Amino acid sequence: MTQPIRVLLVDDQELIRVGFRMVLEAEPDITVVAEAADGRAAIAQTATLDPDLVLMDIRMPGLDGIAATQAIVRDHPRTRVLVLTTFDLDEYAFGAIRAGASGFLLKDAQRHEMIAAVRAVHRGDAALAPRITRMLLEHVTPQLGAGRPPVDPAETSRLADLTERERDVFLAIGRGLTNAEIAQTLYVGESTVKTHVGRVLAKLEARDRIHAVILAHRLGLVGDA
Structure with a gap:
């Protein structure tokens, strides 16, 4: 049990x-x-x-x-x-x-x-409910560009380790999409998305989903909400 x-x-x-x-x-x-x-x-x-x-x-x-x-x-x-x-x-x-x-x-x-x-x-999966994710992005991500430290070269290097599909999933996470929404967008099953999310977090050394969202914005891959 x-x-x-x-x-x-x-x-x-x-x-x-x-x-x-x-x-x-x-x-x-x-x-x-x-x-x-x-x-x-x-x-x-x-x-x-x-x-x-x-x-x-x-x-x-x-x-x-x-x-x-x-x-x-x-x-x-x-x-x-x-x-x-x-x-x-x-x-x-x-x-x-x-x-x-x-x-x-x-x-x-x-x-x-x-x-x-x-x-x-x-x-460490869907760390935020959809409405909270979008509120967070709306209220907070515009501030991520203010006074933030330069992007760590190691972060860029880890980004290069993603496959094309993992990068698609990473960008979707950065936009605040849920696993179900990512599955619908990429025409794959939710179990497949969950596997990709796990690999993305591991490769990027992101603590969890919310920090993957932050990283996507810090790297300039997703526009501010």
Whole structure:
């Protein structure tokens, strides 16, 4: 039997944590291993419990979710971070991306969207729900060109390792398409797309799908939304 996804809940509002715990623990493949009310506690709990995924609020007193995400991604690369956001302020979303978040969940998401997001980020597949992906691209990608460092030659070199079909898939990921949409666009099955996505991420040394999106924009292969 597959081990359940071990989740750490991080939010400064207890009622929100209680609600999320009820939703998540109703699923047989998800278990909440602990809760934290601020960024420092999240870092400490991650070091102690080594969760598979941290559901991280951004705006918290003390150490915020962006700083906590950065520390967790740096020190615990196996743990993925799914950030809670309302997209009220672009800089919060952008900061979470730069910090290494693997996905985003809107705080007003429906129950099924939350469950799907947790599972997707955990497997590194479709890290963002379609509407969130497009909101992210619309709000954030115009900022990726501002003050960004020069493209690493190694990134360009890794891009050259992609086959023609893998490059097509990479460009589709960069445009924010889901696996189903890529399959429809390229006239192949979703299982084939999933295989290609895995190979693309591996060859590009991208942590997950959201960072492949960022890379596509940084390399100038996809226009800003």
